[in-house]
Amino acid sequence: MEERFSKDFTQQEPIEPEAVEAALRVLGHGRLHRYNVAAGEESEAAALEREFAAFTGARYALAVASGGYAIATALRALGVGPGDRVLTNAFTLAPVPGAIAALGAVPVLVEVTPDLVIDLDDLAAKAGEADVLLLSHMRGHICDMDRLMAICEGAGIRVVEDCAHTMGAAWNGVKSGRHGVMAAYSTQTYKHLNSGEGGLLISDDAELMARAVLLSGSYMLYERHGAAPGPEVFDRLKLDVPNISGRMDNLRAAILRVQLRSLPARAKAWNARYRALEAGLAGVAGLTLITRPAQEEYVMSSFQFLLADWPAEAVEEVVARSAARGVELKWFGAREPAGFTSRYEHWGYLETPRLPQTDRVLCGLLDLRLPLTFTLEDCALIARIIRAEVGAVYRGLSRG
Numbered sequence: 259m260e261e262r263f264s265k266d267f268t269q270q271e272p273i274e275p276e277a278v279e280a281a282l283r284v285l286g287h288g289r290l291h292r293y294n295v296a297a298g299e300e301s302e303a304a305a306l307e308r309e310f311a312a313f314t315g316a317r318y319a320l321a322v323a324s325g326g327y328a329i330a331t332a333l334r335a336l337g338v339g340p341g342d343r344v345l346t347n348a349f350t351l352a353p354v355p356g357a358i359a360a361l362g363a364v365p366v367l368v369e370v371t372p373d374l375v376i377d378l379d380d381l382a383a384k385a386g387e388a389d390v391l392l393l394s395h396m397r398g399h400i401c402d403m404d405r406l407m408a409i410c411e412g413a414g415i416r417v418v419e420d421c422a423h424t425m426g427a428a429w430n431g432v433k434s435g436r437h438g439v440m441a442a443y444s445t446q447t448y449k450h451l452n453s454g455e456g457g458l459l460i461s462d463d464a465e466l467m468a469r470a471v472l473l474s475g476s477y478m479l480y481e482r483h484g485a486a487p488g489p490e491v492f493d494r495l496k497l498d499v500p501n502i503s504g505r506m507d508n509l510r511a512a513i514l515r516v517q518l519r520s521l522p523a524r525a526k527a528w529n530a531r532y533r534a535l536e537a538g539l540a541g542v543a544g545l546t547l548i549t550r551p552a553q554e555e556y557v558m559s560s561f562q563f564l565l566a567d568w569p570a571e572a573v574e575e576v577v578a579r580s581a582a583r584g585v586e587l588k589w590f591g592a593r594e595p596a597g598f599t600s601r602y603e604h605w606g607y608l609e610t611p612r613l614p615q616t617d618r619v620l621c622g623l624l625d626l627r628l629p630l631t632f633t634l635e636d637c638a639l640i641a642r643i644i645r646a647e648v649g650a651v652y653r654g655l656s657r658g
């Protein structure tokens with residue numbers, strides 16, 4: 259009998275009991291607003307900032323309402339404004355160009371390579387067009403950060419890292435988020451920490467972080483932050499920076515603090531699942547796995563592969579046949595954006611030239627989630643199903 263997979267690709271693990279207790283404590287005292295503290299109390303949001311700064315090794319951290327908000331705040335802190343051009347990845351999630359558009363700024367898209375990272379040759383060619391790069395480590399794939407930083411430093415480009423998929427990851431021993439002047443993280447349900455919605459921002463730069471704290475809506479209560487610059491930095495800036503409200507509350511922060519402690523264990527579990535799929539899909543004719551450089555320490559809560567240069571109908575057939583057996587593949591080549599999956603030409607508010615290499619890569623790119631509700635055996639089964647369906651369609655293609 260044909261094997262079928264029956265679990266849900268969007269079902270995350272339940273919130274761990276210790277985090278539930280922490281949330282109940284906040285609900286019990288009712289001080290959900292981050293600046294609502296009892297005498298001598300450190301708020302959950304401030305404690306999360308302190309602990310996240312320690313986790314990343316950054317001097318400063320700020321907890322905010324979402325990952326997209328964290329990105330826009332970083333760009334605002336850097337002074338990006340209407341009409342400014344910002345380099346960014348053509349292969350990313352919609353809130354990334356959206357954060358640039360929110361400021362009235364103009365995204366300049368950089369091609370993706372078949373390894374799913376920003377194309378550094380294309381970046382070098384476009385380096386003169388902007389002085390900020392919003393670098394998205396999309397789906398957890400990290401480019402050669404040493405070369406990227408050399409290009410950007412040479413061209414006077416400041417780098418903001420979008421680490422929505424690289425919390426806990428590293429390049430060449432340096433934590434993801436520690437190369438740029440600021441880095442943004444998301445704690446939305448499908449990322450590495452789950453508070454429903456939420457975001458974090460880190461930096462070593464006192465002035466940038468003070469601006470970010472003021473922007474997030476600190477009501478002159480910036481001394482109630484857990485990892486912020488000293489009051490003298492705020493004194494210089496506080497009358498000049500608008501309050502663009504986007505704080506995190508203590509309920510979410512309480513959940514996140516517990517999850518942050520268990521992140522290393524969950525990262526291990528995700529990577530074991532990733533490697534199970536990778537092993538199960540090795541050597542399938544017509545299917546290309548993504549190469550992972552030795553310098554990259556990834557945390558993979560999703561899996562990607564390419565059906566490179568396949569006709570669209572054949573990719574659609576693989577998606578349909580896999581779906582019929584319970585395996586939900588998301589295709590970046592689809593004509594219409596679906597759910598979370600869209601590509602640059604769907605962002606109709608941008609005026610961007612065609613990017614031939616990105617088009618070619620995305621037309622063959624398939625993506626699946628690996629929630630921790632899947633076991634290693636589940637992953638092996640998913641791989642067997644994909645193997646069989648890719649094989650069946652590919653044999654038809656080669657017979658032509």
Ligand SMILES: *Cc1c(COP(=O)(O)O)cnc(C)c1O
Nearest residue numbers: 324325326351353420422444446
């Ligand atoms: C999720 C995500 C974001 C934004 O996060 P939200 O918290 O949903 O605003 C930014 N970049 C990438 C690559 C993402 O996947």
